[in-house]
Amino acid sequence: MKSxxxxxxxxxxEQPLELLLEDGKIVDVAPQLDVTADEIxxxxxxxxxxxxxxxxxVHCYEKMSLYYDDPDLVGYCNGVTTVIDAGSTGADNIGxxxxxxxxxxxxxxxxxxxxxxxxxxxxxxGDMDRLQxxxxxxxxxxxxxxxxxxxxRISKSVIVGNGIKPLIVAKEFQKQLSQxxxxxxxxxxxxxxxxxxxxxxxxxxxxxxxFNGKDNGILNAxxxxxxxxxxxxxxxxxxDVGHGTESFNFKTAExxxxxxxxxxxxxxxxxxxxRENGPVYNLATCIEKMLYLGFELQQILPMITTVPATNYxxxxxxxxxxxxxxxxxxxxxxxxxKTLVDSDGNTRQSTKTVEPIYSIVGGNAYLIGE
Ligand SMILES: [Zn+2]
Numbered sequence: 001m002k003s004x005x006x007x008x009x010x011x012x013x014e015q016p017l018e019l020l021l022e023d024g025k026i027v028d029v030a031p032q033l034d035v036t037a038d039e040i041x042x043x044x045x046x047x048x049x050x051x052x053x054x055x056x057x058v059h060c061y062e063k064m065s066l067y068y069d070d071p072d073l074v075g076y077c078n079g080v081t082t083v084i085d086a087g088s089t090g091a092d093n094i095g096x097x098x099x100x101x102x103x104x105x106x107x108x109x110x111x112x113x114x115x116x117x118x119x120x121x122x123x124x125x126g127d128m129d130r131l132q133x134x135x136x137x138x139x140x141x142x143x144x145x146x147x148x149x150x151x152x153r154i155s156k157s158v159i160v161g162n163g164i165k166p167l168i169v170a171k172e173f174q175k176q177l178s179q180x181x182x183x184x185x186x187x188x189x190x191x192x193x194x195x196x197x198x199x200x201x202x203x204x205x206x207x208x209x210x211f212n213g214k215d216n217g218i219l220n221a222x223x224x225x226x227x228x229x230x231x232x233x234x235x236x237x238x239x240d241v242g243h244g245t246e247s248f249n250f251k252t253a254e255x256x257x258x259x260x261x262x263x264x265x266x267x268x269x270x271x272x273x274x275r276e277n278g279p280v281y282n283l284a285t286c287i288e289k290m291l292y293l294g295f296e297l298q299q300i301l302p303m304i305t306t307v308p309a310t311n312y313x314x315x316x317x318x319x320x321x322x323x324x325x326x327x328x329x330x331x332x333x334x335x336x337x338k339t340l341v342d343s344d345g346n347t348r349q350s351t352k353t354v355e356p357i358y359s360i361v362g363g364n365a366y367l368i369g370e
Contacts, residue, residue: 005037009049052081052327057267075106079356087151126160155188203236213249244269
């Protein structure tokens with residue numbers, strides 16, 4: 001049994017915080033602990049200690065040719081202890097994906113694409129024959145601890161001529177499945193219209209790319225919020241950022257923030273392309289953008305810890321409490337100026353940087369950058 005003592009840390013309210021981790025679990029949490037351990041990390045009062053960050057929209061099945069990455073490069077190397085792949089794979093290939101991630105240090109989960117092919121090509125929902133209930137149910141039965149949600153990409157290039165039909169089928173599948181799984185819906189260019197999509201979605205379903213700058217987004221051409229958007233939020237649809245190469249626009253986010261229309265979860269939609277070349281880079285950069293918009297750290301951290309843990313039923317993650325998994329992110333916030341770029345090339349000048357320094361996954365500590 002290996003133990004790790006995290007000493008002289010602070011929580012996001014600037015209060016002292018110490019942790020004792022043992023055998024993959026959190027065994028003690030307090031402002032100050034008087035313990036010994038096999039390993040001690042002394043943070044000298046400078047660094048924040050948070051529940052391990054969860055990124056609920058990534059693409060990390062390495063054998064894909066469009067959107068792929070190494071789970072560890074988007075995960076623990078960037079302060080993210082748990083990644084949830086958002087539909088890269090379907091029933092045809094999710095078994096191989098599961099096999100590949102067994103050797104990774106980062107916790108990896110998957111939302112299964114409602115198309116059995118996954119995102120082999122951009123148009124996975126262009127052929128309704130790829131939506132098969134029995135193969136979907138079988139895959140979920142085969143990997144019940146790995147598959148924690150469903151994914152449907154409902155935008156023009158994905159659905160081709162099928163309109164809203166794939167989403168209606170996805171909702172039918174979701175209701176018929178023997179396990180209760182949340183459905184993440186990607187929104188983008190129409191058809192279908194965003195209003196049609198939100199009509200079909202239910203409470204607990206997750207709408208990713210919520211702050212995109214496209215015509216079929218949440219804003220009218222005059223910059224006001226479309227009138228059905230608040231109705232969707234009131235119904236219980238969860239707004240997820242899903243930054244991505246094309247799906248985060250500062251103006252959309254600024255208007256939403258001014259109108260008290262907030263996302264519940266923050267995610268990257270990262271893959272090797274937008275990780276290496278931007279505008280995503282990593283989850284920390286997405287946090288910097290939320291800080292720039294005016295969100296407090298106390299509002300942002302739940303978006304990458306407790307909220308995704310609740311949405312995807314990861315009941316042992318998302319909190320620093322006795323008995324929870326020993327997943328911890330340790331990070332600094334520094335007063336450096338930095339230019340932030342959104343998915344449409346707009347820039348904003350930020351005065352704060354977010355720098356993860358340790359990822360601790362299941363009690364194993366990794367110093368970031370080494
Ligand atoms: Zn995506």
